[in-house]
Amino acid sequence: MSRRTLVAGIGNVFLGDDGFGVETVRRLSAPGAAAARLPDGVETADIGVRGVHLAYQLLDGYDTLVLVDATARGGAPGTLYLIEAGADGPVAPQTPVLDGHQMSPDAVLALLDTLCAGTGAAPPRRIWVVGCEPGSLDEGIGLSPPVAAAVDEAVRMVLDLVHHQDEETPQDEPGVAAN
Template sequence: MSGNGDGAARILVAGIGNIFLGDDGFGVETVRRLAGEDLPPHVEVADIGVRGVHLAYQVLDGWDVLVLVDAVGRGAAPGTLHLIDATADRALPGGAGVPLDGHRMTPDAVLALLDTLCAGTGATPPRRIALVGCEPACLDEGIGLSPQVAAAVPGAVRMVTELVDRESALPSPIRRTP
């Protein structure tokens, strides 16, 4: 794989969620809006949706930073944004025992398997994994975000772009050939 030329950290921003379950589509809507932003060339924005296997393959492509964007229930008011450092979550106890099942590759399963997947392929795991999450109001069947979560999307876009700016200032520790 070739580098980006300027030595900046390669960043993958992955929107996760099911657009058919109301506010669970938060991550997908946020990355849709991010795709219209003027981001540096070393940043890729991907709509992962519910395709955890696709996320696993993307992560193995040698990213320095992984930013997941998803609905996250943490008990706060609907529409509340959270920035969570999930770097340590890939070392979850029992992660090596998680089965490789394409139908059950949720983002947490991908993170739990990350070190095993990287060891098996020779890939380097991201040095940082962040989660930009939004407290959902409704996860019932139906398309469209609740008013609270829809109102939080612009703030999430700002949160991700600020994170990208901070992480872009750090050099990539992953060696690539031109």
């Protein structure tokens, strides 16, 4: 059986930099250079704010999940982070698990564990988050200049991840904080 990877763009395009994940996956999957460099078995999905949809899609069986999302960790706007989810233990959701309009990635992963237990499916073996420090989450369409400038580098990070996903740790990227 071949390995499958899902790269999912998360975020609300109507809240400024929260649309980072959606824009990054859009560029990654657009016809052209980036999409042509995706290895076989790698799928992209614009999940947006449909967290329940992501949880159910993952029941189709993926070895690796790469979430791309705005991730506030205190850095300068546009700072990229590479985080291995679950490295510090089980997921503890910050929002109600069944609130489909406000499901954060941690709530999705908690719901996934419940769904897998009920269906016999297996959750992804590895889960990565490619995050970007937002500058503004105010209402409005469009990324702030520092976050927009980080999208191409995030595409490169995702490509590096999916091409080197069997390595213990991915290649360190200049200017990238890893957890």
